[in-house]
Amino acid sequence: MTDSQWPLWEVFTQGATGEPFEHAGSVHAADAEQALQNARDVYARRGEAVNLWVVPSTAIVASAPSDAGPFFEPGNDKAYRHPQFYKVPKGVKVF
Amino acid sequence: MTPTSAAPTAEDARVAAFEARIAAGESIEPKDWMPERYRKQLIRMMSQHAHSEVVGMLPEGNWITRAPSLRRKMSLIAKVQDEGGHGLYIYCGAETLGVDRHDLVEQLLNGTAKYSSIFNYPTLSWADMGVIGWLVDGAAIVNQTILAKTSYGPYARAMIRICKEENFHKRQGYEIVTTLARGTPAQRAMVQDAVNRFWWPSLMMFGPSDTDSPNSGELLRWKVKRKTNDELRQRFVNLTIPQVQAVELTVPDPDLHYDATSGNWEFGAIDWTEFNQVIRGNGPCNKERLDARRAAHEDGQWVREAATAYAEKHASRATEAA
């Protein structure tokens, strides 16, 4: 008896128009159309989403947690990218 | 450390770094390094939890066709569907630890997996639907609210999603209980009987007492668990007794009393022999539940085959067209 659990798809939901898509979880499905239907039944039973994305799990490329330090390092020591880095005359409202 | 033990290994250093992250309140994510034992314990807990959601559909599913009104029927169908969804959230979380859902389902069907002992009790009357929603889902909420802060990210996120849905389960149950408790003498007797049967099994849902819970220490240290079984059980009793009193029902415990110093409702001794019997497969409905689960799985075979065939047909048409 064949009993495949089908490929895995990652599900992303958008809670309201204008909001970013957020990872909700995953579903197994034979194809994209069925993945969308399963994702709706599993992750949007109470109006949690106005839009859904399903992506084959194998298509996701992720950064490796083991070298998270060096990988994100270039962004960590650049204080001049933040507004607080800059001095303004006392009493002046800049924002 | 004994004098004969070797110098700290790379593994020791990794464990130390892992435990430091946990101590600092960080979440562990699927691709992070984790001790094999942490992975194993989580797979065990999450698969048992997922199985419990799935088997939990059966005692209530029994009553869908016999619900006393359309309103009750709609609620019950929605609740049972939610439980199926809960099973899927947690299986999907468990898969991030490198197990295959197929294998987990297989373990459930061949009877080697454990699931919550509560679902091996029969649902004899409509009042059981009320009492299960109220007490069983109520106990699950106490447990899952704490699990929402567990150290493994995917498990915690699944719990947050589940907790949002459980409140509906509990309220619809308590509404049934209230309606029956305020109904005819026969309805009152029926709901009291359901409470009498489900009270102790609900307290057992929190698992063995702390003095007899071998895994607890490690799970607490790794913040997989955030409270002990006994702490959670006490919290549940404290929350529930006022709800029992509000509908003028009683629980079958002559030793129950309020302790003003601790602020706890102290309860009598739990029959752990019964608990162990049910866990070992000798409960009133263990066989019936597994048979029903296997039949459902086999009856669904043609649907799975049809979906696969449909996907293959569409894929081949797309290639032909290209």
Ligand SMILES: [Fe+2]
């Ligand atoms: Fe549930």
Ligand SMILES: [Fe+2]
């Ligand atoms: Fe529930």
